[in-house]
Amino acid sequence: MHTPExxxxxxxxxxxxxADAPWRDGDALADVPERMVLVASELATNAIRHGQPPTEVRLLRTDAEFVLDVLDHDPDTPPEPSDASTFASGGRGLQIAQRLSLDVGWYTADESKHVWASFPISAEPAAE
Known part of the structure; x- marks a missing residue:
C-alpha cells in the first residue's frame, strides 16, 4: 500500500x-467499526510516511477482540507519538489510535515492524 487510492x-x-461482526443497533459498541476504520487508516498512513514499503494491514480476531496489525519493513524505527500542536495538520495517528482502541502496541519480527490496535467485539464479558 502506497497511495491515497x-x-x-x-x-x-x-x-x-x-460489517458481519455482532454489532447490534443501540449496542454500546456500535461505533467500534467506524473507530477501527479510522485507526487502520491512521496507522497505515504512518507506516507509509515513516516506514519502508510495502505496508500491509491485517485484521485478526480472537473470541473477544479484533486486532488491527499494520506492518512496514523498517524494524529499526520505533513508532513514537508526535508532539503535534493543536494546529498541526498531522502527527496524531498514534494518539488517535490510543484514544479509540482498547490497547496499542508494537513489535518487530522478520525484518518488519508491526503496530497493532485492539478493539472489543461485543459487550459480553470475557469468560475467565
Missing amino acids: ELRKLRAGLGEII
Missing part, C-alpha cells in the same frame, strides 16, 4: 469485513 480501498474493504 489504496487507503480508500483499505477503508472500504475493512468496513465490509467488519
Whole structure:
C-alpha cells in the first residue's frame, strides 16, 4: 500500500469485513467499526510516511477482540507519538489510535515492524 487510492480501498474493504461482526443497533459498541476504520487508516498512513514499503494491514480476531496489525519493513524505527500542536495538520495517528482502541502496541519480527490496535467485539464479558 502506497497511495491515497489504496487507503480508500483499505477503508472500504475493512468496513465490509467488519460489517458481519455482532454489532447490534443501540449496542454500546456500535461505533467500534467506524473507530477501527479510522485507526487502520491512521496507522497505515504512518507506516507509509515513516516506514519502508510495502505496508500491509491485517485484521485478526480472537473470541473477544479484533486486532488491527499494520506492518512496514523498517524494524529499526520505533513508532513514537508526535508532539503535534493543536494546529498541526498531522502527527496524531498514534494518539488517535490510543484514544479509540482498547490497547496499542508494537513489535518487530522478520525484518518488519508491526503496530497493532485492539478493539472489543461485543459487550459480553470475557469468560475467565
